[in-house]
Amino acid sequence: MDRAATNDLAARAEARHLDAHDPLAFARERFELAPDVIYLDGNSLGALPKTAIDRISNAVRIEWGRGLIGSWNDAGWFDLPRRVGDAIGAMLGAGPNECLACDSTSVNLYKALSAAIKLNADSKRDTIVGHVDEFPTDAYVAQGLVQQLGGRVRLSTIDLDRADAFDARTAVVMLTHVDYKSGALREMRGVTERVHAAGALVVWDLAHSAGAVPIDLHAADADFAVGCGYKYLNGGPGAPAFIWVHPRHHRRFETPISGWFGHAAPFDFSPQYAPAEGVARAGAGTPPILSIIALECGVQSIADLGIETLREKSIALSELFIATARKHCGDSIELASPVDPAHRGSHVAWRAKGAAAGHEYAIVQALIARGVIGDFRSEGGASGLIRFGFAPAYVRFVDAYDAAIQLADVIATESYLRSEFRRRATVT
Numbered sequence: 001m002d003r004a005a006t007n008d009l010a011a012r013a014e015a016r017h018l019d020a021h022d023p024l025a026f027a028r029e030r031f032e033l034a035p036d037v038i039y040l041d042g043n044s045l046g047a048l049p050k051t052a053i054d055r056i057s058n059a060v061r062i063e064w065g066r067g068l069i070g071s072w073n074d075a076g077w078f079d080l081p082r083r084v085g086d087a088i089g090a091m092l093g094a095g096p097n098e099c100l101a102c103d104s105t106s107v108n109l110y111k112a113l114s115a116a117i118k119l120n121a122d123s124k125r126d127t128i129v130g131h132v133d134e135f136p137t138d139a140y141v142a143q144g145l146v147q148q149l150g151g152r153v154r155l156s157t158i159d160l161d162r163a164d165a166f167d168a169r170t171a172v173v174m175l176t177h178v179d180y181k182s183g184a185l186r187e188m189r190g191v192t193e194r195v196h197a198a199g200a201l202v203v204w205d206l207a208h209s210a211g212a213v214p215i216d217l218h219a220a221d222a223d224f225a226v227g228c229g230y231k232y233l234n235g236g237p238g239a240p241a242f243i244w245v246h247p248r249h250h251r252r253f254e255t256p257i258s259g260w261f262g263h264a265a266p267f268d269f270s271p272q273y274a275p276a277e278g279v280a281r282a283g284a285g286t287p288p289i290l291s292i293i294a295l296e297c298g299v300q301s302i303a304d305l306g307i308e309t310l311r312e313k314s315i316a317l318s319e320l321f322i323a324t325a326r327k328h329c330g331d332s333i334e335l336a337s338p339v340d341p342a343h344r345g346s347h348v349a350w351r352a353k354g355a356a357a358g359h360e361y362a363i364v365q366a367l368i369a370r371g372v373i374g375d376f377r378s379e380g381g382a383s384g385l386i387r388f389g390f391a392p393a394y395v396r397f398v399d400a401y402d403a404a405i406q407l408a409d410v411i412a413t414e415s416y417l418r419s420e421f422r423r424r425a426t427v428t
């Protein structure tokens, strides 16, 4: 055996050794994952918690099937969005009745931006500021909102970490905590302070950080936050999202969708809207109970693992992956994520260079065919970012190692050039 191969065996054995001593290794058993799949897309759709299978089946057969409408009371359905919201809030440094599980991130962002604009806009201060490169739904929602309410949206091209990104017209700033492409992690406290110093309110989008990165919304003194249930919270496809409102805004928090599930007493059937106390008023229509049950299982699948322990493992996985990929891919890839793990969330993005440049979509498809599931984020056509998420509750060190080796092999053998890997699917 040549020297390089011996070296690789030793490196893979080291990854296995890390798994053997991983305090979170036991948690992988909580998820339905085939042994031969390397799942590095938990930042787009978290894996299925095994508990959800029986829990949902039970909710369908017993609670719905037998309990029928009585289950709204007897099975705790009515309180479920608040209960799950509180459990999510507990991971974000929030107190009870500050966080509600409901609707999608897009809809919750609409509610938060609308409430924030009403709290802070006037004839001179009328602008929602976001960043031009951030997740597009956030910009779309803001654009739709100003059509309803007036004002304007400004999508900044300079980094929103900078104080000069805001001006006297800035009413609300919407910021993603972890960038969906590069994985760059914003420092929440300092940025919030600068937004406040500029006289604006801040809405944080925690889609790519909730469940993977420690967050303390109170310590950061944030105003509003929203985030996804189906990413690191493992709530299942289209899982309800969450919205958090700082208690200082609760009394004046006006939701733009003042439906009966945000009413103080929905079953009084009063013709007059009267909002519930706290974040509960962010509720709108009848909640999707089966989906929230799945989300509860997802939240429970990681809630007891400790966010600091999860974060530590996420960094160790990403560092191993980056080091291995760099060693074996050489100049054929370039890191599109921050090098310093303190400034990176739980995913890692690359661009291909040299002969592989522009073939990022096909590279991802070739990897998927080998059981290494990452994803592709377009920067125009088939070129863009190759993204790998490290959901620390179930990704193994040996997965991180093997994924890097497979990435190198796909590039070295140019197997991405096969035509079947170039066919674009609807969802990437």
Ligand SMILES: *Cc1c(COP(=O)(O)O)cnc(C)c1O
Pocket: 104, 105, 106, 107, 135, 137, 138, 176, 180, 205, 207, 208, 228, 241
């Ligand atoms: C994933 C993601 C969303 C998704 O919003 P949905 O309404 O759940 O589709 C929104 N914002 C960011 C930053 C995201 O990463």
